[in-house]
Amino acid sequence: MTSAMFMILVVEDDDVLSGVLATLLEASGYRCERAATAERAIIEARSHRPDLVLVDLGLPDRDGTSVIRAIRAFSPVPIVVLSARSMEAEKIRALDAGADDYVTKPFSSPELLARIRAALRRNARSDEALPVLHLGEISVDLARRTAAGPEGPLHLTPLEFRVLECLARNVGMIVTQKELITQAWGPERTADSRGLRSYIKMLRQKLEPDPGRPRYLVTEAGVGYRLCI
Numbered sequence: 001m002t003s004a005m006f007m008i009l010v011v012e013d014d015d016v017l018s019g020v021l022a023t024l025l026e027a028s029g030y031r032c033e034r035a036a037t038a039e040r041a042i043i044e045a046r047s048h049r050p051d052l053v054l055v056d057l058g059l060p061d062r063d064g065t066s067v068i069r070a071i072r073a074f075s076p077v078p079i080v081v082l083s084a085r086s087m088e089a090e091k092i093r094a095l096d097a098g099a100d101d102y103v104t105k106p107f108s109s110p111e112l113l114a115r116i117r118a119a120l121r122r123n124a125r126s127d128e129a130l131p132v133l134h135l136g137e138i139s140v141d142l143a144r145r146t147a148a149g150p151e152g153p154l155h156l157t158p159l160e161f162r163v164l165e166c167l168a169r170n171v172g173m174i175v176t177q178k179e180l181i182t183q184a185w186g187p188e189r190t191a192d193s194r195g196l197r198s199y200i201k202m203l204r205q206k207l208e209p210d211p212g213r214p215r216y217l218v219t220e221a222g223v224g225y226r227l228c229i
Contacts, residue, residue, distance in 0.1 A: 006120060007031040009050035011041040011067060012082070013060050021054065021082075024109055030116075038062035042070045050077060052119055057083040057094065065097045072098035072158070078119035082107070095185060098158045122183065131168055133229060135207050135216045142168055147206075154206055159184055163199050167217070167227035176224040200225060 008025050012018040013036045022032045033048050035041040038059045045053060053071060057064035068079055081094045084105040091102045100119050103112055133140040138149040145161050147154040156164070166183040167175055177193050184199070185192065200219075204211040218226045 006051040007033065007048060008116070009041065009044055009048065009053045010034045011036075011038075011053060011055040011059070011064065013037065013056065013058070024113075028113055036060075038064065038067045038070075041067050045071050045075060045077070049075070052078045052080065052116060054080050054082055054116075055099075057081060057085055057090070065094055068094060068097040068099050078122065080115055080119055082112075095159055096157050101185075131171075133164070133168060133227075135229060136209055138207055140164065140207070156203075156206065160199055160203055160206075163196070164203060164227075167225060171227050171229060174220045174224050174226050178224075180224060 008030050010018055010021050010025070010032060012021060012034070015036070018034050018036065022034055025032045033044055033050065035044045036059075038061050041053075041055065041059075044050075055064045055067055059067070064081065064083070068081075071077065071079065078101075079099045081091075081099045081102045082105060083090070083094075083102070085091075094102055100122065101115050103115055131142060133142065138147065138154065140147040140156070142161065142165050145156070145158075147156050162184040163180060166180055177196055181192060181196050185195070200217060201211075204214050204217050208214045208216060216228055218228050220226055
């Protein structure tokens with residue numbers, strides 16, 4: 001699929017930056033729609049069904065994170081955050097809300113275009129059929145992003161689902177830490193092995209019968225992780 005077949009929704013209240021982004025995207029072969037408020041962004045996302053959303057967090061009517069959550073309620077479209085907020089807590093909040101990547105302002109045009117291409121590629125791969133995982137008495141439907149055990153529904157965050165999805169696409173095989181981090185957080189976080197370990201630990205707490213002796217989410221020391229089912 002050529003870039004001209006992709007439509008990108010730019011959610012940015014700065015008219016100058018929004019125009020620059022639209023010009024850059026159209027020059028690179030993408031179609032573009034623009035929204036300057038959170039309310040308008042949600043309307044445009046529903047009506048135009050974009051292939052990717054670029055969203056600023058500092059919107060005049062609502063925080064951009066609420067836009068991410070609202071879009072995630074009805075669409076799996078890739079969402080890339082553009083924000084001047086560089087604090088790690090802000091990035092984690094946006095990613096946990098359902099964003100696929102986070103680009104800090106100021107940014108270079110080549111980097112932004114590369115992030116867009118990567119997000120579109122990941123989304124194309126995600127169109128492949130996703131399995132329902134059966135981990136003992138727990139079932140995880142990766143396509144519907146739901147999980148349930150003997151006592152009822154289990155809550156998994158969007159990031160936890162992305163980590164599990166990457167492992168499920170390579171079931172039985174080792175997935176390196178770098179690949180897992182790239183798929184779940186984006187390429188700028190490849191050195192964050194501590195964050196990955198924290199999410200693996202949380203997944204084990206939710207999915208393993210004995211989290212201290214994992215049967216399904218297995219560590220391959222110094223390399224990565226393996227999903228064994």
